[in-house]
Amino acid sequence: DTAVSQTPKYLVTQMGNDKSIKCEQNLGHDTMYWYKQDSKKFLKIMFSYNNKELIINETVPNRFSPKSPDKAHLNLHINSLELGDSAVYFCASSQDNYSNEKLFFGSGTQLSVL
């Protein structure tokens, strides 16, 4: 069983479109995250949710809107996609907000905006 699973694995779309990435964890963790990895492999946190509540919102354009229907799911919706949004997006989870050195990552969604 995959601990943190995200779909789709690959996403190719045109500029201006709206797209969503879904994430689910079956670890029973309280905290979930979205990270963005750019072409130089730099990992940058975007959002963090603890038990369905937003606790971290880094400087991310408001075209990005996370949604957590329950603590096992954290989805990412992106409006009006731009070329610069092309990257690999990773979902992750941790036991709680205080154990986030032990992050469990999904296998990533490679987003290509044409």
Next chain:
Amino acid sequence: GQQLNQSPQSMFIQEGEDVSMNCTSSSIFNTWLWYKQDPGEGPVLLIALYKAGELTSNGRLTAQFGITRKDSFLNISASIPSDVGIYFCAGLEGGSYIPTFGRGTSLIVHP
């Protein structure tokens, strides 16, 4: 924000060689972490370090938390082809709940 300097940026080695990489910061960290990212996958935690001077092993991997609390290194002994990947250091400052990641060391092992 805090930045971590991770070096080297990339390494090309022969199977069987030992590898060493390190990470430095300008401020003190309470926790140092080492992750590995296989191609096409997400990072996986290898080793977590919580005390200055701590030396921890995980199989052929050994990591140390620097005495000054501003650096850490990771050694891999007798490398094998499946060691290929990107190794990330990450650190947690006091009072912070979000680790800062280094820019990664890309390791290629030639059989």
